[in-house]
Amino acid sequence: MEWMDGVGDGLMENKILCPKCLSKLGAFNWTGAQCSCGKWITPSFQIHRNKVDETRRR
Numbered sequence: 001m002e003w004m005d006g007v008g009d010g011l012m013e014n015k016i017l018c019p020k021c022l023s024k025l026g027a028f029n030w031t032g033a034q035c036s037c038g039k040w041i042t043p044s045f046q047i048h049r050n051k052v053d054e055t056r057r058r
Contacts, residue, residue, distance in 0.1 A: 016047065025051045 013029040025047055032042030 016045070018051075023051065024048075 015024050016026040027046050029044040033044035035041050
């Protein structure tokens with residue numbers, strides 16, 4: 001997870017950036033985050049769907 005800035009630095013939360021262009025793809029939080037259903041998810045990794053390309057298997 002070298003490309004996830006802050007993970008190896010001991011940060012509890014930070015942005016997830018594209019390793020090529022440094023555009024924000026999402027965020028992580030080791031202490032967790034609340035899901036839209038109301039449940040607390042630990043750890044939390046959120047990726048913005050509109051920031052990544054979807055591929056389909058054949």
